[in-house]
Amino acid sequence: MAGSLEAAGVLHAFTTRGGGVSAAPFETLNLGRGAGDDPAAVRENRARALAAVGRDISDQVEVSQVHGREVAVVTAAHRGQKIQGADGLTSRDPAAVLAMHSADCAPVLMVDPVKRAVAAVHAGWRGTAVGAAAAAIRAMGEAFGSRPEDLVAAIGPAIGPCCYEVGVEVVEALAPWPWHAAVLRPSSKGRWLLDLWEANRCQIEAAGVPPWAIATAGLCTACHPVLFFSHRRSGRTGRMAALIAAPDRRDSLPPAE
Numbered sequence: 001m002a003g004s005l006e007a008a009g010v011l012h013a014f015t016t017r018g019g020g021v022s023a024a025p026f027e028t029l030n031l032g033r034g035a036g037d038d039p040a041a042v043r044e045n046r047a048r049a050l051a052a053v054g055r056d057i058s059d060q061v062e063v064s065q066v067h068g069r070e071v072a073v074v075t076a077a078h079r080g081q082k083i084q085g086a087d088g089l090t091s092r093d094p095a096a097v098l099a100m101h102s103a104d105c106a107p108v109l110m111v112d113p114v115k116r117a118v119a120a121v122h123a124g125w126r127g128t129a130v131g132a133a134a135a136a137i138r139a140m141g142e143a144f145g146s147r148p149e150d151l152v153a154a155i156g157p158a159i160g161p162c163c164y165e166v167g168v169e170v171v172e173a174l175a176p177w178p179w180h181a182a183v184l185r186p187s188s189k190g191r192w193l194l195d196l197w198e199a200n201r202c203q204i205e206a207a208g209v210p211p212w213a214i215a216t217a218g219l220c221t222a223c224h225p226v227l228f229f230s231h232r233r234s235g236r237t238g239r240m241a242a243l244i245a246a247p248d249r250r251d252s253l254p255p256a257e
């Protein structure tokens, strides 16, 4: 799905739940450490996921993911670390592999082929409401001079508008965004269905990224139990990862204009 990122020639991946060693209810490629899985299994799974993109587990940088909009700027010096209090990472250092973990929340990956910078964002409804993806676009601008019109973005597998029923608190939190009516529709008695994919797509477009440069996987984590973990569907479960690293000078990139 991330054809736009592939065209940009950047190392990236959205994992599924297949190919790991964890036992139920984390079977099998659980990459999250917070839900109670065997740490040795998670470590082996992470090593496999990083190896699948040609990198080592020690290259990974992750965040604590607190449903906010803080974005940390990282370099090779942060490899192996978990940065507290953030839901986004941005980097121009090819040595660092940025990792976001999710099991329904939207993972967003972005690249600036001009400045050779990347970002990874974790956005559930709270993160979307506080503008996590937009904050990452601003952070790329502040840290690297990235222009929104140069960015390429991909929104990975997340719970879809088919399954993501939410309450009035979510409607109220999203109400300040001009696109909120386009991403919510009434379902049953005081509940709404939220299109988290479209909410993030709208937010990224409104921040200045061209619509043709934003790809959406359109894959619902709750609808695909063989492919994905889903917290909403399963409760105690594993986490997928979205991975991305800044391109180095050897990687093929479209010429900067």
Ligand SMILES: [Zn+2]
Residues within 6 Å of the ligand: 159, 160, 161, 162, 163, 164, 220, 221, 222, 223
């Ligand atoms: Zn669904």
